[in-house]
Amino acid sequence: MALEHLFQGSALNAVDGKGRVSIPAFLRSVIERRGDSRTIVLAKHEAFSCLSAYDPGYAALKHSKLERLLEKEETNPDAQLEYQQRNLMAFAATEEVPYDSSGRILMPPMMRRKGEVGDFALFLGAGETFQIWNPELLLKDPRIPEDLKDIARFRLEERRA
Amino acid sequence: MALEHLFQGSALNAVDGKGRVSIPAFLRSVIERRGDSRTIVLAKHEAFSCLSAYDPGYAALKHSKLERLLEKEETNPDAQLEYQQRNLMAFAATEEVPYDSSGRILMPPMMRRKGEVGDFALFLGAGETFQIWNPELLLKDPRIPEDLKDIARFRLEERRA
DNA sequence: CAAATACCCACGAAAACCCATTGTATCCCG
DNA sequence: CGGGATACAATGGGTTTTCGTGGGTATTTG
Numbered sequence: 001m002a003l004e005h006l007f008q009g010s011a012l013n014a015v016d017g018k019g020r021v022s023i024p025a026f027l028r029s030v031i032e033r034r035g036d037s038r039t040i041v042l043a044k045h046e047a048f049s050c051l052s053a054y055d056p057g058y059a060a061l062k063h064s065k066l067e068r069l070l071e072k073e074e075t076n077p078d079a080q081l082e083y084q085q086r087n088l089m090a091f092a093a094t095e096e097v098p099y100d101s102s103g104r105i106l107m108p109p110m111m112r113r114k115g116e117v118g119d120f121a122l123f124l125g126a127g128e129t130f131q132i133w134n135p136e137l138l139l140k141d142p143r144i145p146e147d148l149k150d151i152a153r154f155r156l157e158e159r160r161a
Numbered sequence: 162m163a164l165e166h167l168f169q170g171s172a173l174n175a176v177d178g179k180g181r182v183s184i185p186a187f188l189r190s191v192i193e194r195r196g197d198s199r200t201i202v203l204a205k206h207e208a209f210s211c212l213s214a215y216d217p218g219y220a221a222l223k224h225s226k227l228e229r230l231l232e233k234e235e236t237n238p239d240a241q242l243e244y245q246q247r248n249l250m251a252f253a254a255t256e257e258v259p260y261d262s263s264g265r266i267l268m269p270p271m272m273r274r275k276g277e278v279g280d281f282a283l284f285l286g287a288g289e290t291f292q293i294w295n296p297e298l299l300l301k302d303p304r305i306p307e308d309l310k311d312i313a314r315f316r317l318e319e320r321r322a
Numbered sequence: 323c324a325a326a327t328a329c330c331c332a333c334g335a336a337a338a339c340c341c342a343t344t345g346t347a348t349c350c351c352g
Numbered sequence: 353c354g355g356g357a358t359a360c361a362a363t364g365g366g367t368t369t370t371c372g373t374g375g376g377t378a379t380t381t382g
Contacts, residue, residue: 016363016364018336022363041169044308081208088292088305091286092285092287092292093309094286095170095171100339102361103362109319174373175373186372262330263372265372267328
């Protein structure tokens with residue numbers, strides 16, 4: 001499952017009063033090269049207090065992986081339940097949102113809450129996916145390398161000028 | 162067997178006095194992309210106390226999945242019986258209902274009872290299918306991951322404001 | 323005829339859409 | 353090489369459309 005186009009780079013964008021955010025153009029270009037959808041899938045990150053985002057095709061890929069796993073263990077009742085749970089997490093706990101012609105999404109209120117995203121959204125490329133952070137939360141997280149925090153600090157400074 | 166369009170996302174909609182419920186637009190769009198039917202098939206979920214729903218075309222697919230399962234275990238006599246049971250469940254114990262121009266179905270009384278659906282219906286995307294829950298029942302089910310219950314709680318809160 | 327269902331319209335909130343402005347990086351040509 | 357023109361990105365604001373929902377009326381069906 002080596003994806004050809006990977007998400008990379010960082011940006012800090014504003015969330016406006018209506019809850020709209022521009023998806024950085026360099027991330028959008030990856031989405032559109034992977035498939036031609038102009039939509040992103042949002043999910044709570046499983047480890048960090050941020051959101052995880054990817055293109056719809058990647059979601060389908062994750063799904064088929066789950067399916068194949070299930071078929072191997074079809075007779076095992078425990079596997080059935082675990083499959084149900086993971087499947088629900090993958091699809092019920094995510095939201096698919098289209099971005100408009102200017103590259104903005106309307107951040108769904110539930111996701112905004114889950115990711116604790118305020119007036120600014122920090123976008124971080126993470127290869128197969130990208131992340132959306134409340135920059136302050138990233139700075140506070142002890143698990144985040146200092147070099148990465150420097151990037152966040154730089155993006156924040158850039159704004160104030 | 163990989164379906165192109167998958168059910169994703171969540172919503173909490175009201176069931177009115179006549180027993181009508183709006184199928185969330187984002188689920189309807191998947192149904193209409195899979196085939197052009199404007200109807201859904203309802204069934205009792207095999208594991209959870211909720212309803213399972215999908216487009217008519219998916220019923221056929223489910224049938225072939227069952228068949229394949231049978232072939233794998235045809236030496237096992239118990240499997241034969243299980244196949245008969247599950248096949249009946251898949252076809253006799255389901256109801257096909259059309260939704261109107263505003264996207265509402267009239268929830269069949271039997272299904273409403275089977276799923277114990279009250280004044281609110283929680284819709285959960287599950288990839289190939291979606292589920293319809295009484296939100297209170299989902300919150301009580303120990304097999305449901307906490308993250309998913311958070312979603313149910315959020316949807317319930319959203320309403321009260 | 324009664325009860326259930328299908329059809330119709332209507333409203334408020336939210337979301338999608340359109341247009342305009344600003345700032346920044348890029349290009350082009352003198 | 354410099355400076356103006358150009359293209360695109362991010363953002364603000366207004367308008368239109370859609371969605372979920374309530375309620376009424378017709379129509380079918382047993």
